[in-house]
Amino acid sequence: MIWRWLKTRRRRWLLAEPFPSSWLVYLERNVAHYHFLSPTEQAKLRDDLRIFIAEKNWEGCGGLEMTDEIKVTIAAQACLLVLGLDHDYFSHVKSILVYPHGYRVPEDDGTGTLVVNEEEFLLGEAHYRGPVIVSWSETLKDSRDPGRGHNLVFHEFAHQLDMLDGLINGTPPLENAQQRLRWRDVMAEEYQSLIDASGEGRATLLDQYGTTNEGEFFAVATECFFDRPVEMAERHPRLYQLLRDYFRQDPAARCRQKRQHRDRSAKIDEEAERF
Template sequence: MILSWFRNRRRRRILAEHFPADWQRLLERRLRHYRHLPLEQQRRLHQIVQVMVVEKEWAAASGLEITVEMKVTIAGEAAVMVSGHEPPYFFDRLHTLVIHPGTVRFSPHQAARNQNLPAGDFDGIAWHRGPVVLSWTRLRRELMGQSPGHNVVLHEFAHHLDGLCGEMDGAPPLGDVKREQQWYAVTESEFFRLVGNARRDEATLLDHYGASNRAEFFAVATECFFELPHELRERHRELYDTLADFYHQSPAEWLPRHETTANLQTDADGNYVHIDLRRRRRSDHAR
């Protein structure tokens, strides 16, 4: 109770400050979603960014120097996904973000010494009840439109949301039994559909990485929901509507179609073939 009082007082002080004009210009330049957001969602995004930049611990790895630009960009990407919620959600259970200059890499020796470290190369990792780790190089490539449909910040923050009510199992907090039943019915059907598509090596809109497990399915679906909302709504309407209910927003209503969608390869049926440039392994969420 006392800690909440101090936290709320600190936040009132943070939010009493005007949103910096250079931060706004940065978001307009860096985040495709930002300039298209409804004004009320932009207002909430500003509040979330202000709080996250100040409150979170921003840790650098491998000699990287953390800049305000990095903090605002990452906080802005994360804020987009929860900008439909009122009151604003500040990711209160996330305390630390670790930013790597390039690929996040843990050797077999490191993993053997620490059971919480997954061995391999990653673009990001979200620890259950722990930090979110991101590759700045990967994020920069995605911001430049080099991987349409992919967004490492959305992916890893979706894992964080997934773990708020227990294990990372593809079922984030939903609030009531009816919504949980709807979520289970739709996501189970879509998950097994993607598993079958991946097994047969068929072209899909949703990245085959989502067939790894239900947690990855939710994270991949979240990326697609925000990055390719028109295509997801057209091809997976029930999944789109279920995610829109959870995130309290409908990006297809305000975000133009991705400028580079036409550059994606398609098969004879018009299905998008995603060439996945990420080097994620099976567990980019960790216990």
């Protein structure tokens, strides 16, 4: 109880300080999704990422020197995922490990000797009640240039949401039996149709890595939901609506609003030019 009170007090103190101006530059330059949020959402994201950054151990690996820019870019995307949820800043994730690029992990060859398997080249990992590991170059590419349906940070933190109930099965903790039933139906149907499309060699909006298992399917669907929301809402409406109700965010509506705003501005510029 006292521990929780101290934590709340520490967070309040932290948020009483002004938001560092250099962090705002990193956010605006590196996190394209930030520009799609309303001013209220942006303010909440700025608060959330400060607490997230303060409460994690950040470690550069493979020669990478940890910087505030790296922390802000990763934290903003992790916190965007849970912007609409009641959450505790992924408190079960104590450490974020960052490599400059993809990395190879040594594996036990069965005799107790660790060997580096040339095939095992990773961009990221999420461990149960353990660290999240990501490649910085991949993270930055996804973050600055969205719309390809890939986002490493969304992917790994979706796994962390999935693991909150102790199981890696593509189903995070849900609110009630009705939501669980709906989740099971929609996810099972969409997972199977991705497997079918992959088997028939058809191109899909969802990354076919999602056919690996239900856990990967949820992670891949989450990437697509935030990164290609308009296409997902059109081509997978039931899946989109399920994730919209779960995350309590509507990124497709945000994109449409942004496009309308851009089109209106372009029209105004065009008319101004005529005069």
